[in-house]
Amino acid sequence: MTKQIIFALTLLITLGVFFYTIRRFISFFKFTRPAFPVKDFGKRINVMLKVAFGQTKIFRRPVIGFFHALVFWGFCVIIFGSIEMVIDGLTGTERVLKFLGPVYNIIMASGDIFGLLVAISIIIFLSRRIFFHIKRFDGIEMNKITHIDANIALSIILLLMLSLLSMNTGYIEYKTITGEAVVGLFPVSTFIAGLITNGHAENYKLIYEASWWTHILLIFLFANLLPYSKHFHVFMSIPNVFLSRLDPLGKLPNMDNITREVKLMLNPDTAFTASGSDAPPERFGVKDAEDASWKNYFDSLACTQCGRCTAVCPANITGKKLSPRKVMMDLRARMKEKGPLMVKNGRDFNDNRSLLRDYISEEELWACTTCNACAKECPININHPTLIVDMRRYLVMEEASAPGEIKALFNNIENNGAPWQYSAEDRMLWAKDLEMNFR
Amino acid sequence: METRKIEIPVMADLFARGEKPEYLFWVGCAGAFDDRYKKVVRAFAKILTHLNVSYAVLGKEETCNGDPARRAGNEMLYQMQALQLIEIFRMYEVKKIITICPHCFNIFKNEYPDLGGKYEVINYLQFLNRNIEDGKLSIDQASLNNISVTYHDPCYLGRANDIYEEPRNILKKLTGNLVEMHRNKSYSLCCGAGGAQMFKEAEKGDKEVFMERTEDALKTNAEVIATACPFCMTMLTDGLKYKNKEKEIRNLDIAELIAQSIDL
Numbered sequence: 001m002t003k004q005i006i007f008a009l010t011l012l013i014t015l016g017v018f019f020y021t022i023r024r025f026i027s028f029f030k031f032t033r034p035a036f037p038v039k040d041f042g043k044r045i046n047v048m049l050k051v052a053f054g055q056t057k058i059f060r061r062p063v064i065g066f067f068h069a070l071v072f073w074g075f076c077v078i079i080f081g082s083i084e085m086v087i088d089g090l091t092g093t094e095r096v097l098k099f100l101g102p103v104y105n106i107i108m109a110s111g112d113i114f115g116l117l118v119a120i121s122i123i124i125f126l127s128r129r130i131f132f133h134i135k136r137f138d139g140i141e142m143n144k145i146t147h148i149d150a151n152i153a154l155s156i157i158l159l160l161m162l163s164l165l166s167m168n169t170g171y172i173e174y175k176t177i178t179g180e181a182v183v184g185l186f187p188v189s190t191f192i193a194g195l196i197t198n199g200h201a202e203n204y205k206l207i208y209e210a211s212w213w214t215h216i217l218l219i220f221l222f223a224n225l226l227p228y229s230k231h232f233h234v235f236m237s238i239p240n241v242f243l244s245r246l247d248p249l250g251k252l253p254n255m256d257n258i259t260r261e262v263k264l265m266l267n268p269d270t271a272f273t274a275s276g277s278d279a280p281p282e283r284f285g286v287k288d289a290e291d292a293s294w295k296n297y298f299d300s301l302a303c304t305q306c307g308r309c310t311a312v313c314p315a316n317i318t319g320k321k322l323s324p325r326k327v328m329m330d331l332r333a334r335m336k337e338k339g340p341l342m343v344k345n346g347r348d349f350n351d352n353r354s355l356l357r358d359y360i361s362e363e364e365l366w367a368c369t370t371c372n373a374c375a376k377e378c379p380i381n382i383n384h385p386t387l388i389v390d391m392r393r394y395l396v397m398e399e400a401s402a403p404g405e406i407k408a409l410f411n412n413i414e415n416n417g418a419p420w421q422y423s424a425e426d427r428m429l430w431a432k433d434l435e436m437n438f439r
Numbered sequence: 440m441e442t443r444k445i446e447i448p449v450m451a452d453l454f455a456r457g458e459k460p461e462y463l464f465w466v467g468c469a470g471a472f473d474d475r476y477k478k479v480v481r482a483f484a485k486i487l488t489h490l491n492v493s494y495a496v497l498g499k500e501e502t503c504n505g506d507p508a509r510r511a512g513n514e515m516l517y518q519m520q521a522l523q524l525i526e527i528f529r530m531y532e533v534k535k536i537i538t539i540c541p542h543c544f545n546i547f548k549n550e551y552p553d554l555g556g557k558y559e560v561i562n563y564l565q566f567l568n569r570n571i572e573d574g575k576l577s578i579d580q581a582s583l584n585n586i587s588v589t590y591h592d593p594c595y596l597g598r599a600n601d602i603y604e605e606p607r608n609i610l611k612k613l614t615g616n617l618v619e620m621h622r623n624k625s626y627s628l629c630c631g632a633g634g635a636q637m638f639k640e641a642e643k644g645d646k647e648v649f650m651e652r653t654e655d656a657l658k659t660n661a662e663v664i665a666t667a668c669p670f671c672m673t674m675l676t677d678g679l680k681y682k683n684k685e686k687e688i689r690n691l692d693i694a695e696l697i698a699q700s701i702d703l
Contacts, residue, residue, distance in 0.1 A: 060626075250545040250599025254553035255514045262518040285512065314629040314652075319645030367642040370510050370634030371594040376625055389634075392512030405639035406511050413516055417502030418468045419638055428498050430470060430477035431447040436485040436703050439440050 007089035007216075014220040021227045025301065028339035031347050035293035036245065036253070044242050051381060052241040058379040061308065064128075067121035068379075071157070074114035074121075075234070078164065081111045085216050098183045108184030112168055116188045119161035126154050136307035139316075141326035146230065146305060153231035156222050163215040169193050170208030177201040236302035237380040243298060244381040249372040252389055257282060258397075285394030288354040289335040290347055292387060299382040300332035309374035309384060315367040322367035324374035324384040330359035331387070356391055365391050366403055445488050449498040450531050462494040462561075463533045465547070467540040468503055469669030475676065476669045482698035483539055483563055489703055490575055494537070500527055506542045509550070511635035518554065521546075525556040535559045537566055539694065541595035541668045542633070548600070562596060564667055564693060568605040571612055578612045582700040587616040589661035590693075591652065591675060592627035593668035606667055606693055613696050620655040628652050632670035653678025657688070664690045 038044075050056050053076070055069040084097045098104050128134055129150060137147070168189035175182045176193070178201050226232050233240075247253075286292050309324035310316050316323050334355045342349050356362075365388055374384045395401045402410070409419050417424055453460055464487065470480035487494055504524055505517035528536075536558050538544040548560035570576040588610055596602040603624045610617045622628045631641065631648025641647060653675055656664045664679075666672045672690060679685040691699075 248545075248549050248600055250595050251549035252509060254550070255518075258514045258518050259554060262515065262522055266519070266522055284514070312626070312628075314631060314648040315642070315644070317628075318631075318641075318648050318651055320642045321644075322642070363642050366639075367644075368634050369594070369629045369631060369636050369648065371629030372598045373594075373629065376598045385634075389510060389512060392510075393514055394512075396512035397515060402511065403639050406635060409507055409511065409635065409638040410513055410516055413503045413505070413508050413520065417520070418472060419503060419507050420468065420472055422472045424499050424502065427466070427471040427501055428447070428449070428496075430466070430480050431484065431496075433444065434447065434481055434484065435442050435444050436488060437440050437442050 001092070004090060004092050010217065010220060011086065011090070014224060017224050018227075021224070024339070024343075025227070027343050028335050029294050029297060031290040031339070031342050032292055032294040032297050033290075035295035036247075038243060040246060043246055044244070047244050047246070047381070048238065048242045051244070051379075052238045055379075057377070057381070060377060060379075064124075067124055070114070070117045070121045074111075074118035077107065077110045077114050078118075080107045081164070082216070082219055085212065089216060095183045104183075105185040109187055111164070112186040112188045115161045115164040115168075119158060119165070122154050122158045122161065126151065126158070129154070136311040139307065139310055139323050139325065140321070141323055141329050142305070142307075149229050149231070150305070152225075153222075153229055156218060156225070160215060160218050160222070163211045163218065165189055165192065167208060167211035167215055169196075170204045170206075170211055173199065174201055174204035174208050177204065230303070230305045233302050233304035233380065236298070237304070240298055240302035240380050240382070243295065245295065245383050245386070249375050249383075249385075252386060255284070255393070258284070283394065284397040285392070286387065286390040287356045287394045287398070289331060289338050290342065291394070292331055292355075292390070295383075296331060296387045296390075297335060299384075299387075300328045300335070302380055303328040303332070303382055304380075305329065306379065308377045308379065309382070312373040312377045314369055314371060314373065320364075320367040321361065322364040324388075327360060327364070327384055327387060328382060331355060334359050356394065360391065362395065362401070365395065366406075445485070447484055447498075448495040450495040451498065451500065453495050454531060459532060460493045460495040462492060462535045462537050463528070463531070464494045464496050465536050465538040465540075465543055466496050466501060467538065467543050467669065469540060469673075471501065473669060473673070476672060476692075479539065479669070479672070479692040479694055482692070482703070483694040485698050485703040486567070486576070486694060489701070490570060497527065497531075504543055504546050504551075506546045507635040507638060509546070510633070521551060521554050521556065525551065525554060528556060528558070533558060535561065537561050537563055539563045539667075539669075539692075541593040541599070542670070545595045545599050562600075562602060562605075564596070564602060564605040564609065567693070567697060568608050571609060576697070576701075578697065578700050580612065580615060582702070583614055583696065585614050585616050586663055587618055587659075587661040588614050588663045588665050588696075589618050589620055589656055589659040590623075590665045590667075591620070591630065591656065591671055592624060593666070593671050594627070594629050594633050596667060597627055598625055606665070609693055609697070610665060613700055618659045618661050620659055622655055628655060630668075630671040630674035632674050637670045637673070647678075649674035649678045650681060653682055657682065657684065662688060663696070664688060665693050665696060666690060667693050 055072055058065040058068050087096045088094060129137060168186045169192045172182055172186060172189055172193045226234055283291055305325055307325050313322060313324055338351060341351055368388045370385050372385055412419055412421055416422060466480055469476045503520055505520035509517035536547055538547065544560060544562045547558060590606055590610055628651060629648060630652050664675055666675060672692060676690045679688055679690060
C-alpha cells in the first residue's frame with residue numbers, strides 16, 4: 001500500500017508539472033496567427049502513417065536513419081510496458097496486462113528486443129556526438145548548451161533501456177529461483193540471465209524492484225524535461241506530422257488581407273460594398289514571434305535540431321549566414337522570451353526587441369533561394385521557407401526595406417511588367433525571322 | 440524537306456478572327472528578353488508547330504506574373520500583376536496554359552487558384568513526354584550520337600511539384616547515356632537563382648551556389664548539361680564560363696535537344 005501511495009504521489013507531481021508546462025505553451029499559442037484549417041483527416045492520417053510511423057523521411061539518410069527508426073519503433077512498443085507499469089504502480093498488481101496472453105508475449109518480447117536495439121542505437125548516437133566530428137551538429141546556432149541538451153536526452157534514453165533490461169533480467173532470475181512462472185517472453189533478458197548463474201533470490205528481487213522504480217521515475221523525469229529540451233520532439237513530432245501543410249512545397253500561402261486591398265485599388269467601386277471592419281489593420285508579414293502562425297510555432301517546438309535542413313541548404317553549404325535550423329530555433333527562443341511578457345502585459349506588449357534583427361538578420365533572410373531543400377529534408381515536415389518569405393513580406397511591405405537590386409526588380413515589374421528594364425513592345429522579338437524545317 | 444518561315448500565333452489576332460486556340464503558350468520574361476533563353480523558346484515553338492498544336496501567345500499583352508516579387512516578399516505587387524493577368528486570361532477564355540519556366544508553372548498551378556485563376560497548367564516537359572508516349576513525337580536516339588547528358592532538376596519542377604520522371608523519360612529517348620549527378624531528383628542542389636536571387640548579388644559567403652552545382656555537373660563528365668529552367672540555364676552557363684569549360688561542355692535545354700534531334 002505504501003508503494004502505491006508513493007507511486008500515486010510521484011505520478012501526480014509528474015502530471016502536475018507537465019500540465020503546468022503545457023498550459024504555458026498553450027497560452028503562447030494563443031498569440032500566434034491562423035495558418036490553415038485542419039481538415040482532410042484521411043490525408044493527414046496517411047501522411048502520419050508514412051512520415052511519422054513509417055519514418056520515410058528519416059530514411060533519406062539511410063544508415064543513421066535506420067538507427068533512428070529502431071529507436072522510434074522501439075518507443076512505440078516499449079510504451080505498452082510503461083502503461084502497464086503505471087497501472088501496476090497505482091493498483092498494486094503485477095503485470096496486469098497478462099490477460100492478453102499471446103499478444104502480451106509478443107508485446108513484452110518485442111519491448112525486450114527493442115530495449116537492446118535502442119540502447120545500441122543510442123550508444124552510436126552518443127559516440128557520433130562525442131567522438132566524431134559531424135558537420136551538421138555544428139553551426140552558428142549550436143553551442144555548448146545545445147550539445148549538453150542533446151547528450152543529456154540521449155543519456156536518459158540509454159539509462160531507460162538499461163533499466164528496462166535489468167528489470168526484465170532481475171524478474172526472470174527471481175521467478176526462476178523461486179520456481180514461480182515467468183509471465184511474458186523476454187528473449188534478450190533471458191539470454192542475459194543465462195549468463196549469470198549464481199545469486200540469491202532476494203538480491204534479484206531487489207534488482208527487479210530497483211530497476212522498476214528507476215525505469216518509471218526516469219520516464220517521469222524525462223517527460224518533464226522534454227518540453228524544455230530539443231527532445232520535445234518525442235511528443236511533438238507525431239502531431240506535427242499530422243498537422244503538416246498539405247500543399248505542394250512550391251506553394252506560398254495567399255495573403256487575403258492584401259487581396260482585399262488590391263481588389264479595392266483595381267476596382268474602387270467595390271470600396272463601399274466591401275465589408276469594412278473596425279479592427280486595427282494587421283501587420284503584414286512576420287516581424288516577431290506573435291506574427292508567426294501557430295504552425296510555425298508548432299514547427300519550432302517540434303524541431304529537434306538535427307540539422308538535416310541546414311546540411312542541404314544551398315546558401316548554408318556555400319558559407320552564407322542562413323541556416324534553416326536557426327530560423328526554427330530562433331522562433332522558439334523568441335517565444336520563450338516574449339511569451340511570458342505577453343501573458344502578463346497583453347499581445348501588443350513591446351519589449352523593444354523582435355525576432356527580426358535581434359534573432360534573425362536581414363542578411364539571413366535574403367540569402368534564401370526558396371528551393372525547399374530544407375522542407376523536403378525535414379523528417380517531421382517542418383516548413384521553413386514560408387516563414388522566411390513571411391519575414392521578407394514584413395521587411396518589404398511594412399518597412400520598404402530590401403536590397404537595392406530587389407527594389408529595382410520591383411520597379412521594373414511595376415513599370416514595364418518584367419523583372420528587367422525591357423519594354424513590353426519588345427516581347428515578340430524572339431519570334432522574329434523564325435524558320436523551321438518541314439517534311 | 441523544305442525550310443519555311445513560321446509566324447507565332449498571337450492571342451489578340453486569333454480572337455479578332457474569331458478563333459480560339461486550345462492552349463495559351465506562356466513565353467515568360469526570360470523567354471522574351473534573355474538572349475540565350477530566346478533560343479529555347481524558339482525551339483519549343485518549332486516543336487509546337489511540328490506537332491500542329493492549336494496554341495497562341497499573349498505577345499505584347501504578356502506581363503510578369505509576379506513570381507519574383509512574391510518570393511521577395513512583395514505580395515502587393517504580386518497580386519496586382521496576378522489579378523491583371525487573370526482578367527486577361529478571362530478575356531481570352533484561357534483554359535489550358537503551357538509554360539516552359541518552372542517558376543511560372545508553379546505560380547499558375549499552385550498560387551493563382553487562390554486568387555480565382557483556375558486553369559489546367561502544363562509544364563512543357565509533361566507536354567513533350569506525353570506526346571512522345573502517345574507516339575506523336577518520335578525521336579531517333581541515334582540522331583544525337585548517344586552523347587552523355589546529365590540533368591539538373593529545377594527546384595520548382597522537382598521538389599516543388601514532384602516532376603522528376605518526365606525529363607528523365609525524355610532524355611532516355613534522346614540518348615542512352617544519361618548520367619546522374621550525385622545530388623539528384625529530390626536531393627538536387629538549387630542553382631542559386633530561385634526566390635528572386637536571380638536578380639541580386641548573393642549574400643556574403645565562401646562560394647557561389649552555381650559554382651557548387653556546376654562542380655556537381657562536371658564530376659559526371661557529361662558532354663551536355665540539360666536544364667529545364669531559364670534561371671538554371673543562366674547560372675550553370677555562368678558556372679561553365681568561370682570553370683573555362685564552355686567550349687567542351689554545352690548547357691542545353693531539353694526542348695533544344697529535342698528540336699536538334701528531329702532536325703527542326
